[in-house]
Amino acid sequence: MVKSEYSDTHDGLETRETGDMISSRKVEGTAVYGRDEERLGTIESFMVNKLSGQVEYAVLQFGGLFGIGSDYYPVPWNHLHYSADRGGFIVDLDRSVLEQAPRYNEAESGIDPTFGRQIDDYYGMYYPPI
Amino acid sequence: MVKSEYSDTHDGLETRETGDMISSRKVEGTAVYGRDEERLGTIESFMVNKLSGQVEYAVLQFGGLFGIGSDYYPVPWNHLHYSADRGGFIVDLDRSVLEQAPRYNEAESGIDPTFGRQIDDYYGMYYPPI
Numbered sequence: 001m002v003k004s005e006y007s008d009t010h011d012g013l014e015t016r017e018t019g020d021m022i023s024s025r026k027v028e029g030t031a032v033y034g035r036d037e038e039r040l041g042t043i044e045s046f047m048v049n050k051l052s053g054q055v056e057y058a059v060l061q062f063g064g065l066f067g068i069g070s071d072y073y074p075v076p077w078n079h080l081h082y083s084a085d086r087g088g089f090i091v092d093l094d095r096s097v098l099e100q101a102p103r104y105n106e107a108e109s110g111i112d113p114t115f116g117r118q119i120d121d122y123y124g125m126y127y128p129p130i
Numbered sequence: 131m132v133k134s135e136y137s138d139t140h141d142g143l144e145t146r147e148t149g150d151m152i153s154s155r156k157v158e159g160t161a162v163y164g165r166d167e168e169r170l171g172t173i174e175s176f177m178v179n180k181l182s183g184q185v186e187y188a189v190l191q192f193g194g195l196f197g198i199g200s201d202y203y204p205v206p207w208n209h210l211h212y213s214a215d216r217g218g219f220i221v222d223l224d225r226s227v228l229e230q231a232p233r234y235n236e237a238e239s240g241i242d243p244t245f246g247r248q249i250d251d252y253y254g255m256y257y258p259p260i
Contacts, residue, residue: 021179021180021246023176023189024158024176027178047151047152050152053207055185059153
């Protein structure tokens with residue numbers, strides 16, 4: 001028997017966050033805030049490297065903020081920081097960077113290797129790897 | 131071949147798996163098979179290290195196989211391997227190890243640091259880190 005939906009779950013999942021770890025079910029649907037603490041949207045899902053188990057991208061969904069409500073924005077995980085105070089993630093990117101960021105919509109197939117490089121190139125341009 | 135009741139749900143998400151990456155939403159609910167290819171259950175969720183973004187544990191749910199249908203078994207991620215052929219994960223642990231493994235139920239609070247050490251000690255006993 002699989003617990004079916006997320007609807008009533010997120011309040012009850014506070015206990016799923018302990019110490020340094022967080023449940024996948026708590027990440028999904030969790031609010032994302034900008035640097036100015038404005039609520040931008042939510043994390044729809046995230047992409048995991050199957051071999052290493054490393055989370056590579058959080059897929060952000062903005063509630064029509066930029067007039068493109070149903071698009072998905074994959075953002076490198078290291079630009080997101082969980083805030084227990086806010087009960088959500090803070091994204092440390094300028095809004096202008098997000099507005100121009102690579103995205104896909106429901107009709108598209110998600111993140112293929114070419115798109116993965118495009119994402120890495122885009123964010124690397126603004127925030128080069130150290 | 132065991133027919134998975136999740137196959138319908140997950141067919142639509144095939145596009146979420148590309149190259150080395152897999153969507154969090156595809157991992158959840160996906161079938162888990164034993165070494166003998168018997169279907170054991172599903173991945174209910176997984177635990178991510180908030181700082182590093184590393185997936186530490188997959189939380190397995192067994193469909194009453196061991197007579198304990200509603201318990202959750204956190205298993206270190208590196209014991210799971212995705213099989214595109216099976217459309218699910220293979221867990222490379224003996225059934226006897228899983229039967230005795232650390233678990234929690236819905237009334238409990240998930241994985242606190244003490245329980246995390248218990249999990250690591252248990253699997254480390256059978257499969258010491260290299």
